[in-house]
Structure formats: structure tokens, C-alpha cells
Amino acid sequence: MKTISGYHHITNVTSNAQANYDFYTKVMGMRLLKKTVNQDDVTAYHTFFGDENASAGNDITFFDFPNTRKTIRGTNAVTSIGLRVPSDAALTYWQTRFEEFGVPHQPIDTLFGTKGLRFEDIDGLRLRLLSDEGNKGGFAPGVANQWSDVPDAYAIVGLGTVEVTVRHIETQEQFLVDMLGFKNVGMEDGITRFETADGGNSSSIHVIIDQRSQDELPGYGSVHHIALRVEDRVQLDMRAEQMRKNMYPNSGFVERHYFQSLYTRVGRILFEFATDTPGFTVDEPLETLGEKLSLPPFLEDQRLEIEETVSPFNTKRVNYRK
Numbered sequence: 001m002k003t004i005s006g007y008h009h010i011t012n013v014t015s016n017a018q019a020n021y022d023f024y025t026k027v028m029g030m031r032l033l034k035k036t037v038n039q040d041d042v043t044a045y046h047t048f049f050g051d052e053n054a055s056a057g058n059d060i061t062f063f064d065f066p067n068t069r070k071t072i073r074g075t076n077a078v079t080s081i082g083l084r085v086p087s088d089a090a091l092t093y094w095q096t097r098f099e100e101f102g103v104p105h106q107p108i109d110t111l112f113g114t115k116g117l118r119f120e121d122i123d124g125l126r127l128r129l130l131s132d133e134g135n136k137g138g139f140a141p142g143v144a145n146q147w148s149d150v151p152d153a154y155a156i157v158g159l160g161t162v163e164v165t166v167r168h169i170e171t172q173e174q175f176l177v178d179m180l181g182f183k184n185v186g187m188e189d190g191i192t193r194f195e196t197a198d199g200g201n202s203s204s205i206h207v208i209i210d211q212r213s214q215d216e217l218p219g220y221g222s223v224h225h226i227a228l229r230v231e232d233r234v235q236l237d238m239r240a241e242q243m244r245k246n247m248y249p250n251s252g253f254v255e256r257h258y259f260q261s262l263y264t265r266v267g268r269i270l271f272e273f274a275t276d277t278p279g280f281t282v283d284e285p286l287e288t289l290g291e292k293l294s295l296p297p298f299l300e301d302q303r304l305e306i307e308e309t310v311s312p313f314n315t316k317r318v319n320y321r322k
Contacts, residue, residue, distance in 0.1 A: 001238040003181045004196045006138055006203035007159040008227040008259070008274040009048065009059035010081050013071075014123050015220035017045040017064035018313040023122050024049045024060070026320070027101050028083075029148030030156055032290035033280050035315050038063050039256060042299065043309050047290075048280065051142025051157060054289060056276040057202065057229050058142040058158040069219040071124065075165050076268040077216035078223035079208070080118070080126045082160025084141055084201050087133040090154040091117045094129055097150075112186075112193050114161075114201065124221035130160035130201050138200025149320040160201040162226055163191070164269060165208045172207055175266045179246060180228070215268065225263070225270035232275055236260055239273045257296030258282060291316050 014020040024030045034048040041063075050059040060081065073079070085091065091108050094117055098105045105119035115131040132141060144155030166172055169192060176182035182194040182205065195204045216222065230236050236253070240262050243250040251263035258280055262273045280289055293310075295303055 001242065002231060002235055004228050004230070004273075006057055006196060006200075006229055007162070008057055008229040008272070008276070009061050010078075010159060010162060010226055011046075011061045011063065011224040011272075012081070012125055013068060013218065013220050013222050013224055014062040014064050014125075015066060015068065015070075016122075017047060017062070017311070019122055020062050020064065021047060021313065021315060025148075025318075027097070027103065028156060029145055029150030029320075030060070031145040031147070032315050032317070033059065034258065034284075034294055035290050035292070036258075036294045036296070037299070037306055037310065039296065039299070042302065042306050045310055052145050053143045054280045054286060055142040055158070056279065057139060060159065063224060065220065069217075071219040071222040072214075072217035074213040074216035075167050075210040077165060077218070078162060078226060078269060079165040079216075080128050080163035081223065082116075082128050082130045082162060082201060083156045084132050084135075084158040084160045085129050085156055086131075086141070086153060088115050088131045091115055091129060091131055093151075093154040094119075111191065111206075112188055121221075125223070128160070128163075129156070132157070132201060135201050137195070137198035138202035138204075147317060147319045147321060158202060161193075161204045161206055162223075163206045163208060164226075165210045166267060166269070167209070167211050169207055169209055171267045172269065175248075175271075176205065179242065179248070225272050227261070227272035227274045230273045230275055232277060233260055236262055236273055236275055255296075255298075257298075288317070 030049040033050045033054045038044040038046045045064045048059045048061045117129040141157035144152040176194045182196045192207045248264045254261040259274045
């Protein structure tokens, strides 16, 4: 069985798909790669944002649950998502851009030798831009969105280190190290860093201990689950057998059409394993990804009902560089 290489996607909850789309395309300069529905609740959208080429392992995704409450923050939750930018200078660019757009943010910081910039999106979801300058290991960054007004030199090019906050670290460490092959590479400012494969921003998880807060009550502005990359169906089946043998509760094989999945919960943290293939171009050309509502074949017979249920919004790609 091959070692997990890093992230596949990170899924979150938003209160409004339209406003979320506007923020991640206009302000963050990312590309919408897929507009589909939550396959377990087809009344909600599932939107995927990533790089120009829909590269594997670079997607931040959202379910829109319009009537959900705002997240009540606490422990036993995923508490920050990393997004990679090419350099330290890019962080300064984003500091200025955030001030122009009124995005709440903190000063540039440094953690485990990597400079970062913490900020919140429109729902209060916590994120941290991570500089790839000096980044060693992990997989290559994606390609900047060529229709964004964010210059290539500063553009978001992939997912980075995710932070998990838990009351006790042992359960997460056992899963990451014993099951997935991550390495504990040290602690800084009370944060323990785990790396998989050859490490780097794309392939690291930070775990923070918080024994004083209540468990987080999820809502909009929270992380729903972390998806980790597996190469193909063969590797996914091997992970399923590993979870079964080691008594981790799991979903069994799930066909998502754009990838294939397996879910398991470790403590209160939901992990997904997702295959790199077939990818988002399985049913749309690369040039027009995300412009129409995409449904997997097993939901096509519900298209009319679904389109009458979800609130329509225009996602035809806009060239902000003109």
C-alpha cells in the first residue's frame, strides 16, 4: 500500500453559495472547477474551487446549508485550512488586497519556518495563506487561474497545511502515524507537526491541544471533512481493508463520479480518502468547468427536481484580466 501523498480536497460549510462563489473567484482569484450538488443531500450545492488546470490535490470545496447556524467554535474540530502561494512577497500582496476588500486578517507570522497570513472568509471560516518560498517536499503547486486579476506571482496554487484542534492528541497521532504513515516531526508554540511522504506544505497536518473549550458546534464557517489523496481504486480498496481490520468505523466504497471515496471518523474528525481519477473533466471540458450544474449519472433522472430546488446562480467564467 502506497503512502498517503497529501491532501485531495478540504470541504467546508457556507451559508450562501452565491456569496461564497463571489468571494473565492473575485477576491481570492480561484477558479470554480465544478458546480454540483451534495450527493448525500441534493438540496445543497457542492462547489469546488482550485487552479487553472483542475490539478489533483488542490481543491477547497463547500456545501451550502442556507438555514444552518453559525459555527460555535471549540475543540475537536478542524480549525484552519492552508492555501499555498508562491512566495513571501505574495503574503504582502495579499495583506494589501485583504485591506482593500475588507477581509479580516492577522499580521504575517512564521510557523515551522514557513511564513503565513491568517484570515477569515465571509462565513468566518479560518484559513492561512502559506508561502511556498523555501518549501521542501510535497507535490508540485498548481497553475494560477489565468482569468483572475491576481498576478501569477501571487496567486493561490493549492492546499496547504491544515490545523486540527483536539482535546487529546493520542487518537489522532495513532491514526496519522500508525495507520497512514505520517511522521511526528516536532512541536512549536504548542503545535505538533505531522508530515507524510516527503513533507512540505501540501503534505503536513498541525495538531493543537485544547482541553478547556467545549466541542465545536458545526455550522456555516466550519470544516466538514479532510480528504486525503489515494492514487486509484486499488489503493482505495487497500485503505478500506486497513480501516476494517483495525476497527475504524468507515463508509465502505462510495462512488462520487468525479473520484471514488472512503470515509472514516477519528474521534470527531471526519477523514475521507479520495482517488485522483477520473477527475473533473470526466463530464465537462477543461475550458468550461463549473459553468453548468454538473450531476453524476446516478442523479441525472432527478435533474429537473434538483434544478427547481437549488437556487440558480450564474457561474459562467469571467475574465478579470481584460
